[in-house]
Amino acid sequence: MKNKKTAIHSLMILVLSGFIILGFSGCGKKGLPLAPQIKGQKIAAPFDLNYTSDDTKILLSWNHKVDIETAFVKPKKFEIFMAKKTIEACVGCPFEFRTIGVVSMPSMEFIFKKEKGFKYYFRVQALGNDNIKSEYSKTIQVDSQ
Helix, strand or coil, rough: CHHHHHHHHHHHHHHHHHHHHHHCCCCCCCCCCCCCCCCCCCCCCCCCEEEEHHHHHEEEEECCECCCCCCCCCCEEEEEEEEEEECCCCCCCCCCEEEEEEECEEEEEEEEECCCCCEEEEEEEEEEHCCEEEEEECCCEEEEE
């Protein structure tokens, strides 16, 4: 009788443990599928994203360097992304980046016509053959008042 109770308790603990393991085994929100990475066969992200500005335009400039060990693919183009919101928009309000242009190598500059009363956010991504993309550069903010 005692062995039967112990066996039932053990079985209940085993079943409960199984439910707990299954409950926590989810891997979260799925992202887009990624192509397998071959060591070094990727593009380094652009760096030193900066701007100069006057009354009518913003000139973006950046640098890029091939890393022989980790990211030896040379970019063919750079894609420029921008998000904007009004100066009065709430702090922390979400905004969406959109492509505003593509620049072919060796150029690493982009001119954008600005409007007064907006905050602009820019970032750049390197593009290679076979749809290879780098990570984004740092994001910079430009206020146009």
